[in-house]
Amino acid sequence: MTSHLIRKLEQFTKLSSKDKHVLDQVSTEGLRQLGAREDIIREGERPQAVNLILSGWACRYKYLEDGRRQIIAFFLPGDLCDNHVFVLREMDHSIGTLTPVTIAQIPRQRIEEVSLHHSRITQALWWESLVNMAIQREWTVSLGQRDASERLAHLLCELFLRLRGVGLTDGDSCELPVKQAELADALGLSTVHVNRTLQELRAAKLIVLKGKMLTIPNLEALQDVAQFSPNYLHLDREGRHLDAND
Amino acid sequence: MTSHLIRKLEQFTKLSSKDKHVLDQVSTEGLRQLGAREDIIREGERPQAVNLILSGWACRYKYLEDGRRQIIAFFLPGDLCDNHVFVLREMDHSIGTLTPVTIAQIPRQRIEEVSLHHSRITQALWWESLVNMAIQREWTVSLGQRDASERLAHLLCELFLRLRGVGLTDGDSCELPVKQAELADALGLSTVHVNRTLQELRAAKLIVLKGKMLTIPNLEALQDVAQFSPNYLHLDREGRHLDAND
DNA sequence: TTGCTGCCTTAACATACGTTATTGTCCCGT
DNA sequence: ACGGGACAATAACGTATGTTAAGGCAGCAA
Numbered sequence: 327m328t329s330h331l332i333r334k335l336e337q338f339t340k341l342s343s344k345d346k347h348v349l350d351q352v353s354t355e356g357l358r359q360l361g362a363r364e365d366i367i368r369e370g371e372r373p374q375a376v377n378l379i380l381s382g383w384a385c386r387y388k389y390l391e392d393g394r395r396q397i398i399a400f401f402l403p404g405d406l407c408d409n410h411v412f413v414l415r416e417m418d419h420s421i422g423t424l425t426p427v428t429i430a431q432i433p434r435q436r437i438e439e440v441s442l443h444h445s446r447i448t449q450a451l452w453w454e455s456l457v458n459m460a461i462q463r464e465w466t467v468s469l470g471q472r473d474a475s476e477r478l479a480h481l482l483c484e485l486f487l488r489l490r491g492v493g494l495t496d497g498d499s500c501e502l503p504v505k506q507a508e509l510a511d512a513l514g515l516s517t518v519h520v521n522r523t524l525q526e527l528r529a530a531k532l533i534v535l536k537g538k539m540l541t542i543p544n545l546e547a548l549q550d551v552a553q554f555s556p557n558y559l560h561l562d563r564e565g566r567h568l569d570a571n572d
Numbered sequence: 573m574t575s576h577l578i579r580k581l582e583q584f585t586k587l588s589s590k591d592k593h594v595l596d597q598v599s600t601e602g603l604r605q606l607g608a609r610e611d612i613i614r615e616g617e618r619p620q621a622v623n624l625i626l627s628g629w630a631c632r633y634k635y636l637e638d639g640r641r642q643i644i645a646f647f648l649p650g651d652l653c654d655n656h657v658f659v660l661r662e663m664d665h666s667i668g669t670l671t672p673v674t675i676a677q678i679p680r681q682r683i684e685e686v687s688l689h690h691s692r693i694t695q696a697l698w699w700e701s702l703v704n705m706a707i708q709r710e711w712t713v714s715l716g717q718r719d720a721s722e723r724l725a726h727l728l729c730e731l732f733l734r735l736r737g738v739g740l741t742d743g744d745s746c747e748l749p750v751k752q753a754e755l756a757d758a759l760g761l762s763t764v765h766v767n768r769t770l771q772e773l774r775a776a777k778l779i780v781l782k783g784k785m786l787t788i789p790n791l792e793a794l795q796d797v798a799q800f801s802p803n804y805l806h807l808d809r810e811g812r813h814l815d816a817n818d
Numbered sequence: 819t820t821g822c823t824g825c826c827t828t829a830a831c832a833t834a835c836g837t838t839a840t841t842g843t844c845c846c847g848t
Numbered sequence: 849a850c851g852g853g854a855c856a857a858t859a860a861c862g863t864a865t866g867t868t869a870a871g872g873c874a875g876c877a878a
Contacts, residue, residue, distance in 0.1 A: 386709070388713050410701075466708065505826090719834075767856065
């Protein structure tokens with residue numbers, strides 16, 4: 327079940343079987359199960375461990391005093407919530423589930439141990455951190471410059487590619503287990519306008535969305551309307567990383 | 573002249589004189605001077621070094637194909653542009669100056685050397701990375717949920733506090749050496765609307781802005797209109813960090 | 819079956835913000 | 849002292865998106 331994390335990291339670098347074993351190990355300890363719409367950790371609390379999502383979807387979010395909410399990031403299976411957070415004294419935002427979720431809570435000490443002895447994993451975790459930062463930056467670009475349909479299309483492309491990276495797509499389809507209200511909170515739009523925009527993408531045959539199942543019949547076309555360029559996901563593995571002994 | 577970086581890091585932890593010496597050292601090598609509105613590094617290029625801003629303002633930005641531009645982050649004196657970028661093969665965005673700038677280019681090897689031998693610096697650099705990520709998240713919140721005046725007020729609060737953290741404020745004033753067009757690109761607004769919104773804040777006596785000089789007569793009041801909470805800057809230094817030998 | 823309840827859909831209307839355009843002001847070079 | 853260029857300030861008008869409200873459909877409990 328770490329397989330998602332391993333699969334993700336192997337987009338960046340080849341891991342030795344020892345590396346994989348360590349990762350498997352880490353993700354069987356400290357298991358925690360949550361239902362849908364529960365908080366994993368809340369703003370103001372002290373971060374104790376790094377949370378690894380084994381299954382289900384979660385999100386980072388923040389409320390303003392008057393109740394407006396922004397979803398700041400989506401967490402998918404294989405995602406780590408904030409490597410090294412424990413440097414900070416308290417959380418400045420909350421993390422909550424969107425669906426039922428299983429996580430592995432990796433204690434600080436365990437992380438330090440691993441990064442001391444497994445430089446390839448350390449390197450790969452750096453890569454995953456940097457990609458997450460790039461995703462956050464791209465959200466800034468979307469919210470600042472893209473209009474509703476571009477923004478929605480962009481998000482769907484991002485999620486699809488991230489899911490494909492951990493083996494959770496099936497051809498041109500994947501699950502999208504979130505409500506329109508949650509999409510709205512992530513996109514900085516109203517639910518009404520998210521609905522309108524979904525209809526628009528449907529009418530243009532760019533997406534098929536029935537229940538929780540999303541199909542993107544022509545990914546290139548969807549990328550085009552979003553001005554989506556996958557470079558920021560840094561999925562190009564280089565030759566220089568292929569020398570692990572397996 | 574590293575003093576800005578040192579001063580910033582000391583908001584998080586006390587540094588030994590040895591630590592400070594190392595940081596001073598690092599920031600006198602690889603100096604580079606740039607004029608206003610020049611690029612430090614461009615999207616697509618391979619990152620070679622970590623850039624430390626010694627003086628002047630810069631920004632991270634990204635253009636869409638059709639010419640829209642989003643400023644993703646501001647860099648102030650004492651800021652490091654992307655510790656560990658060199659894990660990635662190419663830049664997914666550009667970094668450019670807003671004013672004349674002096675930077676120190678710190679080669680990869682130097683960073684690794686320092687973080688190997690000076691754990692307190694390593695720790696402090698982690699803190700600075702995490703704060704930068706928090707700032708990026710807060711921009712997501714602003715762009716997604718805050719209206720024009722809240723957004724502008726929030727940005728001004730952020731910049732003022734960051735400048736204060738590196739000793740670049742004078743009472744309730746600081747420099748704001750950016751054009752309204754640049755504020756617009758950062759805030760996801762048009763220049764016309766930025767202008768309107770500045771007038772609004774001026775009329776409400778929340779800011780005084782003459783030339784490149786910003787004064788915030790009542791920081792609390794400005795924070796209130798922005799729903800600004802400084803917790804995300806993580807400026808609360810803890811007792812546990814006070815044990816360095818100086 | 820019935821009737822909730824949660825979510826999606828659609829419509830009519832309101833508004834914050836964008837666009838285009840003009841004028842004003844300061845600074846700098848000659 | 850003059851003219852040009854860059855930037856700031858305003859005005860008139862257009863539009864993307866928000867708000868409020870109502871109806872529809874599926875799933876679930878009794």
